[in-house]
Amino acid sequence: MNARQPMAGQAPTQDVPAEADRSAAPVPSFPAAFAPLPLAHAAWEYGIDAWQRSVLFLDILRRRGNETLEHERGGFPAVLAFGHEVLIDGRDLPRPVNYALLRIVPAPEFPTVMTNRPFVVMDPRAGHGPGIGGFKADSEIGNAIRSGHPCYFITFFRDPCPGQTIEDVARTEGIFLREVASRHPDAPGKPFVVGNCQAGWALLMLAAAAPDVTGPILLAGAPVAYWSGVRGKNPMRYAGGLLGGTWLSSLAADMGNGRFDGAWLVQNFENLNPSNTLWEKLYNVYARADTEGPRFLEFERWWGGHFLMNRAEIDWIVQNLFVGNHLTAGEVRSKDGEHVIDLRNVRSPVIVFASWGDNITPPQQALNWIPDLYANVDEIVANDQTIVYCLHPSIGHLGIFVSGSVANKEHSELFCALDLIDVLPPGLYEARIEDFAPDSPHSELIEGRYLVRFERRTIDDILALDDGRDDEQPFEVVRRVAEINQHLYDTFASPFVRAMSNETTAEAIRAVHPSRVERSALSDTNPWMQWVAAMAPMVRDARQPVSPENPFLQMQQAASAQIVRSLDQYRDARDAFQERLFESIYAGPWLPALLGMGASPKRAESPAITALRKEVAELRQREAQRQIGTGTALDAFLRVLSYVTQGRSAIEERPFNLLRKLARENPPETRITLAEFKESVRRQSYIVSLDPEAALRALPELVPEMKARRQVMVLAHRVLTIGGPLDDEWLARYREVAAVLGTDHGGGKADKAGD
Template sequence: MADTISISMAGQTEVDGTMAQPLIGETGALFNLANHHTQSIFKTHAEQLAQRVAEIDALTPELVGDGAAEAFGAYVGDVMQRSVLFLDLLRERGNSFIAREKEGFKPVLAFSYEMVCDGRTRSKPVNYAVVRITPPKGFPPQQDDKRPFIIIDPRAGHGAGIGGSKIDSEVGVALRDGHPVYFVVFFTHPEPNQTLGDVRDAESEFIIEIRRRHPNAPAPLTIGNCQGGWATMILAAKYPQIMGPIIIAGAPLSYWAGEVGKNPMRYLGGLSGGSVPALLACDLGNGKFDGAGLISNFEQLNPAKTMFRKYYDAFSDPDKKGGEFLSFEEWWSGFYYMNEAEIRWIVENLFIGNKLTRGEAILNGEIIDLTRISSPVIVFASHGDNITPPPQALNWIADLYLSVEEIRARGHVIIYTLHDSIGHLGIFVSAKVASKEHRELSSVIKTIEALQPGLYEMMIAGEHGNFEVAFESRSIADMLSHDDGREDEQKFAAVAKVSEWAAKSYEVAVRPAIKPWVTQQSADALAAINPIRQRRYVFSDRNPYMEPVAKLADEVRNNRLAAADGNPFLRFERLQADLVEQSINLFRDTRDAMLELTFHAVYGSPWMRAIAAANAPPQQSHDVVDFPEVKAIMETIGHGGYPEAIVRMLVQLARARGSISRDRLERTTRILFSRPPFDSMEPARRVAVLKEQTIIVELDPERALKTLPKLLHDDVDRIRAVDVVFDIAGVASEMDPATIEMFKAQQRVLLTLPSEWYRRPAAAGLNGGHQNASEAPAPAT
């Protein structure tokens, strides 16, 4: 977004910024953006309102016709009973909140667990621990030689446990497959002087202990949910040697990214004073940041749902939905704290500064370099996630790597998969997501080591448990297609600089006037009167006016007379609820539009654009052929033996094919790793061979093919190698033309055909009619 804001939405206004006259500049772009928002809001809400009015008109005859009086009487009785039951739900929520607050907000895991390591006992104590999940009755026993699963939940105001708050969850999927499952939990208050660097080091000790407990198992799989995703990534960057595969689910890493007209949350920092609100909150909290503030911000993102719909759903059917309401509120109502050093690092390096993926974030005196991560990384994001939209979950890949060739040259495997519609919390708690995406993600971990370095999109097709998984090769441009361009990110460089100035001004002019007046008692009192806590205190047994509610609720349950589902007045109530929700959504959409317009008006001004240009991240230039490691690998292009030849041939076929199915990947793992010499290789050596041969094939495919005979010195090895590759490639009907052509080229250069083809004349079409090695053409020179 250099001079204008480019918007392209289906069925909406489309503006090509490159066609705008330079003099129009930002003003013209703002006009186009305002026009887009106006049309979009009007179209969406006008259509919804028309639909609701039509439904009410169709229902009106039933509200005044025969039987209406009887239906109204039944409805009034039902409403009165539901009101009592709903009030009792609020009372139970309040009592639960007070009880959990008193005991210290334990994790909301739906499973029993035992403590493994408690970070509070370290020489540098932290409020983190790792527990081992105990399988419930009916689950298979855990097998200690299977890959352990480690789940790191977000510490973003709420407590730990959301990834295992249901039986059908990330935890449940792993337990049903017999994996040992560990969960990283944390406690309400941080330890004094605790830093995120201390937390990272403690988590590394947790993983080392888990690996010690499972010496015969593959390296653990670590799952980082939401903010736990970046925590997992900085852990893997510091300690790559102890990490196994990584899944980051709904995890933001590229904080400036997003689509214009669609992702308003990223603008809040620039319009609210940068890091100053967090510093002020820490000062008023006597050095601690109250997580209730973060939860309040989350609620403001979708106020119709958090302020109305979830309450109405519980009110509309307290008999069936009451338990679900209380279960969710148990987690949502857990408010956790951070030290100032922790929240300040997060805000300045991630939310505002976006330094992590630019290699500028410093933790404990060391620069965090995410390119040091050697483990396969799987990214799970959703188009329906308004907290971590796909650009924020994916664009870090383009920040770190200029091309897929660089990803391959570094020997890295990055996979992403996208859900069409699930919301942010649904990524962790939805039973449907657990039964499909998380199950398939867990299953592919078994064979991911056989996947050559590169960038892939994991495609999941099918339904009702019969899923087919394939890995499609992707380019950086393919991945960036989920964004509408990155030009608008330049303005956030100005936001980061203004935030730095504001923080320095605050520390000089405001902080000295506040801190002397703050005590722990004043901080506790301020936390207690926070509206989000007061809503729970008021509707609890602390309030004497709530005393008769429990008894009334018991009487209602014993004499429940629910209105029939087809009661016209009940249906009218639901339509009215839809209208209320829509009116709040109208407010939200208008508010978000104004926020976005204000942001671009302020940070699109010439002064701010000059600040952004002066503070924009430098252009990176990575020439992979100049990497010392790559040079050393390319010098070995004509050296090696039987294992290097087989891996090179498989990489060549995969490169020609452009994708690989899970079945073929599993066949590769099963056949390749069960045969000599691969069966006796250390896993690290197998990964190294795959990385080396991928680099060779990627950077010099012609020489990689021509030098194959130098790796296989005799006819026996050549026949064995071609036979193995043929077994893995599968029958001819599974090969596409590009794969067939590459297989022919390998046969020609090796003067060898697979022995199976001698016994199957039908395969002659694949080798150009040659029936034996002596008839195969000589390699091209």
Template sequence: MARNSGANEKASNLATDENGTAVNSKLFDAISNVLDQSGVQYEILSRAATIQAQKITEHHSDRVLNLTNDLRDLAVQFTQTNSVGSAWADYVKDAGQRVALTMDALRERGDVFIEHEAAGCPPVLAYDYEVIVDGAELDRPCNYQLLRIVPPQGIDVDDHKRPYIIIDPRAGHGGGIGGFKSDSQVGVALAKGHPVYFVSFGRDPVEGQTLADVMHAEAGFVRTVSVRHPKSPQPVLTGNCQGGWATLLMAACNPDLTGPLVLNGAPVAPWSGEVGENPMRYNGGMLGGTWQPMFWSDLGNGKFDGANLVMNFEQLNPSRNYFGKYFDLYRDPEAGRQRFIDFERWWGGFFLLNEAEIRWIVEKLFVGNRLVKNTAQLEPGVPIDLKAIKAPIFVFASHGDNITPPQQALNWIAETYADEEEIRVRGQRIIYMLHDEVGHLGIFVSSKVARKEHAGLASTLETVEAIAPGLYEMVIDNIEGDGVDKSFEVRFVERTLSDVAALDDGRQDETSFAAVAQMSELQAGVYETFGRPAVQTLSSPVMARVLRDAHPLRAQRAAMSSSTVLGKGIETLAQNARAQRAPADAENPFLKWEKLTGEWIEQSMDLARDLRDAWYEASFFAIWGGPFASWFGQRNAARRTLPDPATLRDLPEVSAVLAHMRQGGLPEAVIRILVLLADSHKGFRAEILHRWAHIFHHEAPFKSLSVTDRQRILHEQSLVATFDPKGAVETLPYLLPDKALRIEAVELVKHIIGEVRTPSKELEEMADLLVRVLDYSGDAGTEAKPASESSPARSRKRKVASKPSLN
């Protein structure tokens, strides 16, 4: 009995020790987690402060130094001026006239605004157009329309060429920015003879309209264009900004739409960005998340006013939007007037969204980041999986874009695919382009971009089906000439997801956004339960209209129009100024003083903006970056589950292809050789792609194949080269059993690739290996020898004679 009692006591003590150890272990893990999160928060805050301080110091120190030197030079000029009084008189007269002309331009802007509003804010296209499909007449009505661009005089369009469909962003402004001027996306496509269509939208959404209705309408538009051009390839879909992610939604929900997708500055992964940059991504955490658009929609009687979005954009760069563009107009009102009016016609056209539309955009995309997590739905039971997209995808981003930085445009790729090999397994082609400095709007409207990036892209889209599945960067270099004489070279360089990840400074900062998403859901629920009933009771159509008219962006335009007493007086002053116009001499020192004064004002406003952004970022991470925030947002922090890259080779579609790698003929062999060479060199020039595409579509042995068969062979041979490159080479003789076929295959490859130009070592080794395996001599009458009997000297000779150039 005593022994049993002692054993029980010993067991009890052991259990107590084990429980205590378990409790201590959990406590230790919790403390470690808190310390780790605190360390991460400190590191992010420290890095943000360092980057912001360095950026502010370097940028503004240089500007202050330059302005100081300019002021010193101006002071010297004043001392050397013979008649300061005369220069002052000339300047005052000139400045007074320019004030009158500037005010008159603002008056005209007000008139254009009122006229544009009265007309329902039609597209601001620089081209004539006709309505092909009106979304209001569809079974699921919406305020979208399909327009056909009427080619201007002197431009011939070939209806057999691939059509272009441009989808503009619905983010507060109206449609038309993609065809705002001749050097534009529309202009580039028309100049190459392509039919061009435009997806536009009205100012007022249809009652009850949702983004699902819009998606179905846009998919119908694409099918309509395809029917109108039955002998053309599938249309190219170009989505600008928010039109970009809308294009992805449509393609994911309609995999039969296989024409190339072009995404320009599209924020698909809105949590992404660099610490110390991109302040707009913090808005959700600092402004309240989803309940804000819900509240403003309720005040708008179910409609969200897009002017609020435009104001957010303006506040990103106040020196430009509140001073710079007006100062530029004032300095040269005659030359800048029309350009100012044309742009303001679009910038000042404010569009509405239904509450359901803006709520989905904020909740599912910008705050929730659900599109890249594969948890977003437009309709119940219909998930949006970006992997379902069959069409090639082009992504254009810029380091100078502070609205959609490259990380937001590109990080969705790594969130969707395990690695670049999975992209190949799925037969997908993703090509991205990076610009060094152009801003967000410049991606759509810049002549510089239109003449280079969009022109290079337009020529490449014609041949994209010939490129092997994978991830590529499109590089434009060797630029020569200017204007219409500008020439450049386009190269495609194979990339990995690691290359895309290197554009970011890490993903640890995104944990804070998960906490914001969780808080946004809670706030939305509280507002919907307690706040919404009261706000909706107070709202009415009349009140909504009054609030919209009183919005600062509308009020400032209407106040200057000719319908006001102020506007009529301005028109009279401007007429007198034009009649007596006497511009001051360009060397007038007071003109230089005026310019420097404007630069000092912009400098001060930019400094205030940068200090604001630094405070904004620090506040965001101080609130949402700690251990509690990390715990609070852990439900929303989970990312999409991706397959293990090591298991991709065992997928049924891959195993089936590898099991039959010895089967095939000349088409399979040529494609396999091209893929092997491209893989070894990690890229190729666009001119090679163009030649390859022409042969792929129009010459033997490929022209007799159907489009489906060509794509199937290209996909299969890419898988063989990716998952068993050694076997891909060794089994080539089975595809080319006789000497004549081998010579034909190699000669065809040489014709496609062209002359040797600085081949890489890997390319030389692959070319040498292929020559040995195929025992290629270039003489059909010579008996083939086994690869093992080829002498090293003979192999080297063949390599020099036949090795290809991809770069």
């Protein structure tokens, strides 16, 4: 059921009159004795408005309860705003899981171009149901469809299959992505995959375990470095330590007859911001009861859908990730112990999108896995990995996925620059999305509404986003305490809890969870709400909004603001107390000593793994040095660009779009594919970074004919000057290349042709 449509037998929500009409709306007469008193008149108007808003507010909550119950009876389908069809149902596979692959069916006005790169969106299984990546038109799926890309969605169902594990889910998602790739053999690359929130770490693990199944991957608001954060700002990371580790999630799963209720995860999110949870969210509906209903119901349909996990799944997540933080340490292994998940194995470009306004996944948790893996950018380059990050200044966690402004700017522009990201030389970049003047040079080569630039960054730039990482050391102690408590619970308590639990008791416990009671209690299953259903249409017909200048309305708004400030002060005091309590327990020397961990417990990488990585890096260096004197005209052209810029320039979309435009003008038999271009970029940028002088001296061997050399230099000049004339440093290098190739006498011609 569409959240914007009224339920059967219910009057549709009427449009609100304009402000100019509100002031002219008639009001009931009041006692003549009060007529000369403006304050009494204002009170009378406000009283009528407040009563009407109260009825409309209760009716919106009643409709929310009804829609939640209807959503549950329908099996909690994905709340997608787009038509779709099921391609593969994971419940029918030999190793069944409660996941499915959907093909998004676009509207006729947005035809799919089958040769475009396919997009796949993975939503988080973090308490809520699927659909946040596409539950309205301005969304990740919406952007992909409007751009003509084939779009797919990985959904999941409420109940997990018996025995289902995280490893089973990852294996199934790999099957889905291979199916998508097989349906688009003529696409320029492998599927582009978006992992939202908790789906981000699942996607990153999949890309590391099966590097051949994904193209570029986008981690949107995804936590990967779980212990990271800033003192005084990120209290959620302390919860595991203050609760004694991971045993509570195991207890909740045992009480649920082996299944963990996602409503507890949702409650953890809501506890972060009590002013919004306890007051502001519902007050905004009450204050704007005429207009806020459709938007509120649309979001609550997703927010109120709580899904389940097997105990094996929630145990794996909290023990390996949230509390254990084993992923970046290379300590996550397959069930048989034969495979280690090493994030350095990811071969696809990784795009990280985070926000400074996100208090659930702050930028430090989204990005600190990079310095965990690499000491410097040279190691990233040696590992042939490309990492791009984009930071929003203010949007909250949910806004990363549902905000129309984010969908129409950050997501849209990153999607437009996807092919460019795919061919970026290995390294670390920050994406900057900026306005551009209409008279900017070559503005016709800018695809979206903004100019996208990729500025080179270092590991120090990532570390500078944090206030230091010493505050992560106590979490090593938390991990050890959690392991001890988990072992004690599994040994002594879990057998008794499981013996006393069954599906009847589990359903009863789930039914009385506060997140469900607040909806079911105000639905039509409550006879008291029948008068609300009967009165709401009459109130809408006789609606008389109060003037915004009414003093009592202003008092209401001031009172609400004070309540929000008080709850925010409570939140700040609570968070500060929890941080101090955590540090007093885990940051002191006594607990590590008691556990036999020493004063500064640290995890060290296996010497064998370190030696293997060093050997792989040396092998790649030898291979690059062997190829210095070999290559094509394309290799020579890209080597010239790498040598002139020397890796110190921002890379933007205009030069790439120019090259793509020129490539389309070539005969089909001579066109270079995106994969060939990408391979040459990576090879030549690495060769130049290893030995720039030798790379320069070998250029004549790549293009022995003078005509080809001049063509290379003219095209290089045209690309290098697309944003403006060469500066002195680049011009000197350009002339140095021209001298080596013997085209220096034609430099003026090259300059003129480039201009």
